Amino acid sequence: MKAELLTLTETTDGFATAIIARGPGTGINRWQVRLVNEAAAAEYGLREAVVDFPNALDADHLRQLAEDHLAHVSDPANFQELTVRVSGHDRPLRIGQRVRVSDGELGFTTTGTITALDVTEDATTLTLGALPANLLDVVNRREEEERRQVALGLPAPDQVDVQPTPTGIIVSARAGVASRAVGLEVHVSTVNGFTPDASTRAARGPGTRFVIDGLPIGVRQYVRVRAYDDRGNYSPFTQQVSAVPRGVGGPELVAGTIELTNAERPQAALSVKTTGGAEVLRLGNITGKPGVPTGTQYGLWGVAGAGVFIEGMPRVVYTVNEEWAWSNILASPVAANTAVSFTHTGPAIPLPSPVTVPDGYRLRALAIPHTLWATRGVPGNIAYDVFPSAWVLRAVVRRAGTGTWTLLPHLDAAGTTYDQVLAYGTGFLYCLTGAATGQTLMVQAEVTIMLILVPQGASA
Amino acid sequence: MLTVRILNPLTRSVLAVLPEATDPRYSRRPRSATEITVSVPRDAPGLAHATRGRLLEVWRGDSLEASGRLELRDVSGDSVLLTAYTEEIRLKDHRTPAAYGAALSGRDAADVIRACLDRWHTIRLKSVADWRVGGSVVNLAMTNVQALDAGGGTLWLTRDAQGRYVRNGYVRLTFDAATIPGFTGWDRIRWASDYPPDGLVYTTVQYALSNSATLPGESSTSWLPNVSWQSPSTNPQTLKGERGVLPDEIGIDLGGATNRYLHVICRLYTDDQVSQEEGEEGTSGSSPRFYALEVIARTQGEIIAGDIPAETGVTVQAINADSVTAFDVIRDACEQANLDFQVVAGALHVAESFGGEDGLHLVTSEGTRVLVAEPDEWAIVTVNGVPLHDAQGRYFVIPKGA
Numbered sequence: 001m002k003a004e005l006l007t008l009t010e011t012t013d014g015f016a017t018a019i020i021a022r023g024p025g026t027g028i029n030r031w032q033v034r035l036v037n038e039a040a041a042a043e044y045g046l047r048e049a050v051v052d053f054p055n056a057l058d059a060d061h062l063r064q065l066a067e068d069h070l071a072h073v074s075d076p077a078n079f080q081e082l083t084v085r086v087s088g089h090d091r092p093l094r095i096g097q098r099v100r101v102s103d104g105e106l107g108f109t110t111t112g113t114i115t116a117l118d119v120t121e122d123a124t125t126l127t128l129g130a131l132p133a134n135l136l137d138v139v140n141r142r143e144e145e146e147r148r149q150v151a152l153g154l155p156a157p158d159q160v161d162v163q164p165t166p167t168g169i170i171v172s173a174r175a176g177v178a179s180r181a182v183g184l185e186v187h188v189s190t191v192n193g194f195t196p197d198a199s200t201r202a203a204r205g206p207g208t209r210f211v212i213d214g215l216p217i218g219v220r221q222y223v224r225v226r227a228y229d230d231r232g233n234y235s236p237f238t239q240q241v242s243a244v245p246r247g248v249g250g251p252e253l254v255a256g257t258i259e260l261t262n263a264e265r266p267q268a269a270l271s272v273k274t275t276g277g278a279e280v281l282r283l284g285n286i287t288g289k290p291g292v293p294t295g296t297q298y299g300l301w302g303v304a305g306a307g308v309f310i311e312g313m314p315r316v317v318y319t320v321n322e323e324w325a326w327s328n329i330l331a332s333p334v335a336a337n338t339a340v341s342f343t344h345t346g347p348a349i350p351l352p353s354p355v356t357v358p359d360g361y362r363l364r365a366l367a368i369p370h371t372l373w374a375t376r377g378v379p380g381n382i383a384y385d386v387f388p389s390a391w392v393l394r395a396v397v398r399r400a401g402t403g404t405w406t407l408l409p410h411l412d413a414a415g416t417t418y419d420q421v422l423a424y425g426t427g428f429l430y431c432l433t434g435a436a437t438g439q440t441l442m443v444q445a446e447v448t449i450m451l452i453l454v455p456q457g458a459s460a
Numbered sequence: 461m462l463t464v465r466i467l468n469p470l471t472r473s474v475l476a477v478l479p480e481a482t483d484p485r486y487s488r489r490p491r492s493a494t495e496i497t498v499s500v501p502r503d504a505p506g507l508a509h510a511t512r513g514r515l516l517e518v519w520r521g522d523s524l525e526a527s528g529r530l531e532l533r534d535v536s537g538d539s540v541l542l543t544a545y546t547e548e549i550r551l552k553d554h555r556t557p558a559a560y561g562a563a564l565s566g567r568d569a570a571d572v573i574r575a576c577l578d579r580w581h582t583i584r585l586k587s588v589a590d591w592r593v594g595g596s597v598v599n600l601a602m603t604n605v606q607a608l609d610a611g612g613g614t615l616w617l618t619r620d621a622q623g624r625y626v627r628n629g630y631v632r633l634t635f636d637a638a639t640i641p642g643f644t645g646w647d648r649i650r651w652a653s654d655y656p657p658d659g660l661v662y663t664t665v666q667y668a669l670s671n672s673a674t675l676p677g678e679s680s681t682s683w684l685p686n687v688s689w690q691s692p693s694t695n696p697q698t699l700k701g702e703r704g705v706l707p708d709e710i711g712i713d714l715g716g717a718t719n720r721y722l723h724v725i726c727r728l729y730t731d732d733q734v735s736q737e738e739g740e741e742g743t744s745g746s747s748p749r750f751y752a753l754e755v756i757a758r759t760q761g762e763i764i765a766g767d768i769p770a771e772t773g774v775t776v777q778a779i780n781a782d783s784v785t786a787f788d789v790i791r792d793a794c795e796q797a798n799l800d801f802q803v804v805a806g807a808l809h810v811a812e813s814f815g816g817e818d819g820l821h822l823v824t825s826e827g828t829r830v831l832v833a834e835p836d837e838w839a840i841v842t843v844n845g846v847p848l849h850d851a852q853g854r855y856f857v858i859p860k861g862a
Contacts, residue, residue: 020555025557028559029751031586047553059590
């Protein structure tokens, strides 16, 4: 869009540094308040204006209205007129639109609101109001540095975004509200952490969206953007962002509840979190995540059952360890090279969270012995002439609400809920040497009870 | 070569001299603030001083060509166009009080013009919140009077134990000139209140000027005007003070008194303690309402009196002065008296004519100032070919052929 500053001038109508505000009524039988903007009066002289506020509800309201009015009429920035002729614009301009105006010759950049439009076939003349400062004061600063102090700055662009396309990337960025920039310059490189130079410049212009085509498919492109003003000054570069041209027909990742993190950040490329902010899945650098082997850098990590559910994979929903030590005081003697039967039932253990079997699954309860040995008399004393034989350990679960203990695996329908588990064992103690009546034989064991949801069709 | 000087409007000290000014344009019209424009290079040193409100003088060599107050800047072109208005515009900075025309009418035009040089400072008590000590009011005492926002009035008589309005009450208050910046004198007291010609209620106002802040007592003889009379009623009482003619426009003229303290007493009377409105129970009588009190002071203006005739012989009539500018009043007065006025170097001059378009004030070799209506009849005195002028830039002349 081409723009040409037509006029920049001050106006006088309505400017005042003091007002006499009058409420409804006539003569002296009405509220009246006289307010002075002392600072403005010192600068521009004491200039009184009379303003009627027939809508004032009371004296306090009148004062409030007067203060608001005085704040407006005593600010010279509200009494200037800027007209600009623009051409070559592809979008219609409208009253009330906020626009940025920059004039390199006068040395200022400002924003204004379109208050009037005059349109011809070739060009549009904009009259701008709501200018943020008295531009005449800016222009009349002789020293350039003074102008800089009053005029807008040139910060790095913000809201930089890059999106892949089949054949390249689309870079969008914004110069920033408080910037005097007239355009942006986009630099692209395949080098992570690149330093922009003339060879990396890919696009430049007054827009905020740049389509960069012809980039190699599947190669990550790093992008940095800077702004420039109409006098050849540049802002700092932005931090780099990146994207990979995906090629025609390539998959397109749709961000929903998925947080796509900056690829340059060391943590991850893809991270899934709960609404509470807990990360349950990460694809990328998973070093240091719980359970990840030392030395593993990239991979997929997840919290099973919390955010990771893999089809066809059993899922452990509860584990507990028990130590058993049960004894049998012999009521009759045991001959050498004979066996004595033993049975023990562990305590019923309430599940911290009742387990409901999901659709397509069955619950499997396991009692896994880690150790099993026998003693004579005192717990802990391993006997070398007595040992367990033909032992079986099992776990059973109780259906919530019914009190029925059931051996697993079972055929209860999905939706069945279990609230307790226990394990039991049964077997023999084989004695190499005989044992007398009243002697104690003891079995000890360490058992892990485990509840596992397994796919209905999977082998239990 | 033209130069433009930027001056402090209060001290008239030079803030900046802008060289290389070009294309000066100005015009003069009777009884008007007219435009002066001049272009200055955009990089002229000191241009930052050329801001709204500063005085601008255009000099051609050693001659002051035009002066006025800077109002506009325009940077649409290659240079900065400065627009000033001749100093008459400074008379537009202050305004008369509301409904002030009657206070100015009936006076000689010269008096009216002089009366417009100082500013007006209005203190108005209208709402309940105004009837208390604060601002310029340093004393306030109410007796049998209360301030209410009800009924469109502000001050009312109080009621006695039987629910009747008391027969009279008053409020005394003191205004302190020290609270008024640039105070030069007390102008007048105005008020709006009930005093129906055929009614039974009355309101009056009196004042006392003093250098003491102590309020005079209600019965003090220092209240002016010190008059009293009997109310025209079957149950009369003694009324004191000024009933006033057009009290909300003319009020009581204080003549520009410069005493620090102005004491005012507003008196309310009723001769009706028995009447009741339809449906009224438990109360009776009627009270006058005192709607508003206004004290007008004068404060120092920025324009001083220059050559203004002692009198013009023309009495100004029906002048409109309802919160209008001093410029408007002076212009109206001058039009009625067929006079012209100018503000030069901060002084207001009034004359039948300022010598036509050139408007030059010249000085004879004897030091007598003349207005040159016929410039060709005079020769400018020169010394070694250089025109001789005084400190104000006025040329010394002698009649041609003298």
